[in-house]
Amino acid sequence: MRPLFILLLGIHLLYGIENYRAINEAVMYGNRPCRAIRSYDTNHTRHYLLVDETTLVTRIVAAPLSAREHNITTTYQTLLERYTSPPYKLQDYGLTAIGSGRIYITTDLCPSSKRGFEREFYQKLIDHYPNPVDVTLFICSRWIDRHPEEFAQLKQWQSEKKLNIVWGNHTHSHPFHPSRPLDENFLLSRGVDIEREILELEKKLIGYGVTPSVFFRFPGLVQDEKAVLTLRRLGLIPVGTNAWLAKGEKIHKGSIILLHGNRNEHEGIKKADLLFRQPGYDIGSLLDIARPGEEKATDGSKRVVPGGR
């Protein structure tokens, strides 16, 4: 197939989706404990968005599903509770690092009036690191709608196994008011329906043949208790950062690096050039949080928990 044709395929809706809604059902799929977190109909067939409760990998499956009889505490439930628990902070909340020797690249695709995207940055990742390169995109509908060809290019890199993309939710419309204080801004703006913001973006991704992950980034990294508990109810894990490069934060082992892929913060992309110096970093996937790691207790003892800390 010619590249242009492949690109055009990526910008047309593949599926019409009806009755999209949040559910919370413990099921078995392929002998693995899973959680059905969404259901919808397409072509009169019921589908589910499933989370593998051991690996956090998501997949779309058609009905029917078998219910799980014995409820067990799973890695997914442990992590969901850990990263949606108090203290609730207006900023710097959620998963900000993973207890590993790796680093984690996340690029936000917030709405932007700028044409194009940080194509060279993604291309450099592909050229400098073993393929597919793990990257998490926190994407919103308004960026997709204005950048169909760029969205198709990202999908194409994934289908060519150049990038291994975790598709993170950055809301449908990404509300933002330049002059308002943080506690009345972003998702905390008056009149914002957070559940709708989350589900509409997922619906769009699925309509384009993309499977949403369990990861969510609050626009502006701003939230309150109510917003976080909505996220927990919808089964999503909030992801912050401890290495926002444009703000001068440094990369450490386990860092979740925040960059913007939408050309709105090129300063950060320039600082990310250190990723391309020798020797390179070990880049991981956010799904590493499901792997066992060591957690240090206050008395200095260690125990094994998902993701470590």
Ligand SMILES: [Zn+2]
């Ligand atoms: Zn954003």
